[in-house]
Amino acid sequence: MPVLIYIDHADGHIKKSSYELLSYGAGLAELLGTSAEGIILGTFPEDLSALGKYGVRKIHQVSQGHLNESDSQVLTQVLSEAVKQTGAQVMLFTNNITGKAIAPRLSARLKAGLVSGAVALPDISDGFVVRKNVFSGKAFANVKVQTEIKIISLNPNSFQPKEVGGTAEMVELFLSPVSSNLKIVSTEKASGEIPLSEAEIVVSGGRGLKGPENWGILLDLAKELGAATACSRPVADAHWRPHHEHVGQTGLAIAPNLYIAIGISGAIQHLAGVNRSKTIVVINKDPEAPFFKAADYGIVGDAFEVVPKITEAVKKLKSAH
Amino acid sequence: MNILVCISKTPDTTAKVAFKDKNTKFASEGVQWIINPYDEWYGLVRAIELKEKDPSIIIHLITVAGADADPIIRKALALGGDEAFRINVDSQDSYYVAAQVAAFAGQGRYDLLFTGRETIDYNGSSIGGMLAELLQLPYISLATQFELSGTIATVKREIEGGEETDQVSLPCVVSCQKGVAEQRIPNMKGIMGARTKPLKVLEAVAAESMTSIVSFELPPAKAGVKLVPADQPEELVRLLHEEAKLI
Ligand SMILES: Cc1cc2nc3c(=O)[nH]c(=O)nc-3n(C[C@H](O)[C@H](O)[C@H](O)COP(=O)(O)OP(=O)(O)OC[C@H]3O[C@@H](n4cnc5c(N)ncnc54)[C@H](O)[C@@H]3O)c2cc1C
Ligand SMILES: Nc1ncnc2c1ncn2[C@@H]1O[C@H](COP(=O)(O)O)[C@@H](O)[C@H]1O
Numbered sequence: 001m002p003v004l005i006y007i008d009h010a011d012g013h014i015k016k017s018s019y020e021l022l023s024y025g026a027g028l029a030e031l032l033g034t035s036a037e038g039i040i041l042g043t044f045p046e047d048l049s050a051l052g053k054y055g056v057r058k059i060h061q062v063s064q065g066h067l068n069e070s071d072s073q074v075l076t077q078v079l080s081e082a083v084k085q086t087g088a089q090v091m092l093f094t095n096n097i098t099g100k101a102i103a104p105r106l107s108a109r110l111k112a113g114l115v116s117g118a119v120a121l122p123d124i125s126d127g128f129v130v131r132k133n134v135f136s137g138k139a140f141a142n143v144k145v146q147t148e149i150k151i152i153s154l155n156p157n158s159f160q161p162k163e164v165g166g167t168a169e170m171v172e173l174f175l176s177p178v179s180s181n182l183k184i185v186s187t188e189k190a191s192g193e194i195p196l197s198e199a200e201i202v203v204s205g206g207r208g209l210k211g212p213e214n215w216g217i218l219l220d221l222a223k224e225l226g227a228a229t230a231c232s233r234p235v236a237d238a239h240w241r242p243h244h245e246h247v248g249q250t251g252l253a254i255a256p257n258l259y260i261a262i263g264i265s266g267a268i269q270h271l272a273g274v275n276r277s278k279t280i281v282v283i284n285k286d287p288e289a290p291f292f293k294a295a296d297y298g299i300v301g302d303a304f305e306v307v308p309k310i311t312e313a314v315k316k317l318k319s320a321h
Numbered sequence: 322m323n324i325l326v327c328i329s330k331t332p333d334t335t336a337k338v339a340f341k342d343k344n345t346k347f348a349s350e351g352v353q354w355i356i357n358p359y360d361e362w363y364g365l366v367r368a369i370e371l372k373e374k375d376p377s378i379i380i381h382l383i384t385v386a387g388a389d390a391d392p393i394i395r396k397a398l399a400l401g402g403d404e405a406f407r408i409n410v411d412s413q414d415s416y417y418v419a420a421q422v423a424a425f426a427g428q429g430r431y432d433l434l435f436t437g438r439e440t441i442d443y444n445g446s447s448i449g450g451m452l453a454e455l456l457q458l459p460y461i462s463l464a465t466q467f468e469l470s471g472t473i474a475t476v477k478r479e480i481e482g483g484e485e486t487d488q489v490s491l492p493c494v495v496s497c498q499k500g501v502a503e504q505r506i507p508n509m510k511g512i513m514g515a516r517t518k519p520l521k522v523l524e525a526v527a528a529e530s531m532t533s534i535v536s537f538e539l540p541p542a543k544a545g546v547k548l549v550p551a552d553q554p555e556e557l558v559r560l561l562h563e564e565a566k567l568i
Contacts, residue, residue, distance in 0.1 A: 073454075097462070097463060097481055100463065105454040116447055117446075131538075132444075133444060134444055135338045139539050142535045142538070144534075146530075183489070187480065189482050193482060201568070244479070258568070281561070292548075296544075296547065297548075297557060297560060297565075300548065313554050317568070
């Protein structure tokens with residue numbers, strides 16, 4: 001009755017959040033006194049047995065045939081069969097785009113209770129209780145799962161991956177072929193950019209930057225820090241920045257280690273998307289800006305003067321190391 | 322063509338988040354309820370836009386909730402939509418709600434079912450997928466654009482670091498987010514018209530719930546901001562490097 005971990009990959013890369021999930025799964029298996037096993041769909045350019053270092057002893061691979069991995073109906077059918085074949089008692093996903101597409105479907109199919117957006121290992125002292133984010137990061141709920149099979153989708157950046165050593169045995173899992181009714185017409189990826197949801201550092205700008213032509217100072221800092229870029233809603237609405245950079249209650253919710261907010265007032269709807277960040281730095285010329293109340297570090301000052309100086313200081317720091 | 326739009330009520334985005342009864346219940350006293358923004362701005366408005374192009378389209382709204390949801394359902398009707406249905410029961414968990422909507426929608430009654438990307442209170446992002454599975458329909462999640470040509474839907478959706486365009490034959494379930502439509506405000510004609518539009522109250526069907534909330538918790542308060550003088554940005558960088566160990 002293993003814990004089965006969905007290993008998410010794209011373009012020959014295992015997603016960072018999947019390493020977190022593997023460690024989470026290993027921790028959960030230890031709690032339950034069972035083994036942690038991975039499952040990966042499709043082929044992968046490298047040998048995956050090294051993923052054993054996160055504490056998984058076996059990885060099931062489904063590489064036969066063609067799977068339309070954009071079709072949640074196909075993946076659900078495949079994974080429900082995998083859960084049955086492996087006898088898994090818990091199935092784990094990352095609460096990312098893939099997880100949001102499949103975990104709920106699988107939950108309905110297997111009649112397996114789902115906790116989405118989990119942030120910690122379950123408490124099994126009285127049942128099976130998982131802590132999750134609610135109210136867009138403003139609170140947590142402890143959710144009890146009553147079904148025999150359980151599904152958890154873990155928020156990215158909420159569990160530290162831990163290397164414990166070891167290798168995983170690779171086993172091919174043979175499942176019945178599934179056809180798809182969904183046709184992929186095209187995909188567009190912003191090349192070279194760090195995806196916001198995976199970024200450890202995010203530099204974000206608001207209306208205080210006055211116009212798209214002023215984004216250079218922010219992009220320079222982001223580049224120096226190896227950070228992804230984000231923005232407030234009015235900035236995306238005014239088309240100063242692309243829509244996918246919009247964070248907040250109605251945009252993307254992110255939880256980087258470091259969030260640097262430049263010229264953003266810190267409205268409650270903005271905070272809802274970023275308040276899970278581990279450390280928040282606010283740069284705003286108004287000392288009364290609400291964002292300072294949610295910040296760890298702050299500078300009261302004009303972004304146009306302060307930000308280039310920070311970039312310089314980061315450069316200096318880097319050349320000294 | 323029949324479209325079903327799922328509508329949920331959530332506390333106003335600025336509402337104070339607090340709990341009562343030993344932290345087992347959301348303290349809803351004095352809270353202003355709104356239509357979940359993802360349901361209103363995106364799913365509902367897109368359905369209305371489709372109907373504006375093709376008046377033969379019928380839009381039904383559904384919510385699983387007690388009578389306190391009536392004002393937000395009326396507001397949704399004022400924006401557009403032909404008829405609303407409220408399944409008169411408090412939502413137990415995502416699966417329970419999805420099962421109610423699935424039982425109502427039945428097989429083949431709707432060509433298109435819209436949900437929001439997530440509710441901003443429970444943040445489940447679950448009901449659309451569960452509904453699709455219960456109805457055995459394709460599910461396109463996190464849509465950012467939705468076009469219809471005959472019975473073929475062309476949907477742009479978010480993928481990690483970009484977008485993908487998919488095509489699928491109706492019927493299907495789509496969860497909507499920013500991009501699908503632009504926010505609207507109801508006009509006087511809509512508000513007057515909504516008064517006479519039918520809002521039918523139905524009883525719940527028997528369904529299971531698979532999870533339950535044991536308790537809520539608020540995150541620990543922040544220690545307070547450490548301010549660095551504007552003329553010493555290198556001090557900020559030093560703190561981030563030596564104290565926070567982030568860069
Ligand atoms: C239902 C709902 C949902 C919403 N969802 C979101 C959401 O998801 N995300 C979101 O961001 N917003 C959202 N909003 C909007 C939100 O309420 C705020 O209006 C918005 O976040 C403000 O954006 P801003 O901070 O960039 O602009 P402003 O509020 O205009 O703030 C600009 C800030 O820049 C500062 N500034 C000006 N010049 C300088 C300078 N030279 N140097 C440094 N600082 C400077 C100012 O002091 C000010 O604090 C939502 C609103 C509603 C009603
Ligand atoms: N009680 C409800 N009644 C009708 N639809 C709902 C209800 N709760 C959620 N939904 C729909 O399901 C979407 C996703 O909700 P959730 O899975 O709770 O995040 C929402 O945006 C709504 O469109």
